[in-house]
Amino acid sequence: MAQIPRLFIRTALHEGAEITLDRDHAHYLFGVMRRGLGDPVELFNGQDGAWRATVSEAGKRGGVLTAEEQVAPQRMPPDLWLLFAPIKKARTDFIVEKAAEMGAARICPVQTDFTNAERIRQDRLQAHAVEAAEQCGGTYVPEVTDLVPLSRMLDDWPAGRRLLFCDEALAGEVRDLPAERGPWAILIGPEGGFSDAERARLRGMDGAHAISLGPRILRADTAAVAAMTLWQSALGDWT
Amino acid sequence: MAQIPRLFIRTALHEGAEITLDRDHAHYLFGVMRRGLGDPVELFNGQDGAWRATVSEAGKRGGVLTAEEQVAPQRMPPDLWLLFAPIKKARTDFIVEKAAEMGAARICPVQTDFTNAERIRQDRLQAHAVEAAEQCGGTYVPEVTDLVPLSRMLDDWPAGRRLLFCDEALAGEVRDLPAERGPWAILIGPEGGFSDAERARLRGMDGAHAISLGPRILRADTAAVAAMTLWQSALGDWT
Structure with missing residues (x-):
């Protein structure tokens, strides 16, 4: 059984919608995945659910898909942000991929006192989030924001958004999550942990x-x- | 603050124990980590807890460490096995690394109906488990067993060991873990999921x-x- 390729696109989806493929999508579908005219593709755009489409034009540098039927409703993730301190490239890519799979609504790289990274490739990380959403059967792609200092993010912290942080100093102590629904964020520290000043501020x-x-x-x-x-x-x- | 290197060794640890380094450990400590005479190293062997040792001889192809003081008690993980179907090489390495970090007692690669792998490099996977234990501050290294067919493993399943398996067909259904302590195993299926026969047998x-x-x-x-x-x-x- 050949797997049906899933693509995230940025245009509206409805019955009969014609989606013009960009060069990357055409290369992936026709070059890598060897699909051709009439083959099924699943599409989602983060708003209209998942749609079954078929290839109606195929070329080396482009093509057209026609949307036929919604196959899954739009499903938004809970209002959870994942804040993390970028580390080595491969691990950073993994964190973004995993956050998308696990259903984060937004992924926020932050600079902490012990973060090595001075900058990130936001576009590359966003592409990883798209790929993870395509792979995991989701209908939503979390936004990856630009790198900002954690201290500035905490200065502007939205009222009412709870923050869960993982404190290595607590090892062994049991702490249950409070049963408070609503907006949350999870903050994962860098490999060197948080600085004393950061920990004091968070606490x-x-x-x-x-x-x-x-x-x-x-x-x-x-x-x-x-x-x-x-x-x-x-x-x-x-x- | 330079981090103290941690090494897993296979000899007994007690006060005054002299540990002869093999070539790989000597290369790592003196070549990669640039440590020398008198520098501290943390050692564990899976039985005697974690020990502070110092470098008492350093050479290109060997060296000696002397154990001085136990700095952490031996801590055995709960009796949890992780069974998984090996997939692409990098993901397989990650699973072993993560299982060791998360505190599996034993890591068992299994062949399922939809597993691609015909064989694994058990020695390489075991080395990944060692490295993860060194990195995560543990005092125990889970054994990585050889690849065996899942069906054979289930034929010989130990009486009293519970098995948790992740069933994609349940998506959305809540199933709490039964509050049954004692020996357990977790089974993670391959990317194609379990076959109908496997799912029926597991259920x-x-x-x-x-x-x-x-x-x-x-x-x-x-x-x-x-x-x-x-x-x-x-x-x-x-x-």
């Missing part, structure tokens, strides 16, 4: 909540998946 | 329990971390 914040992720030190990408699992299974769309 | 097994990992399809490495998080926080050593 003093209204609506901030520290949890432990067990007695072993988790790499940042592992910690991101673990923290999102706890949140999704207690407060998110896994329940 | 009919005594002590087998299906859970959902949310409405999106998770890659196998993400699913492994998510399932181990649910288990560790409910029944393992995070509580």
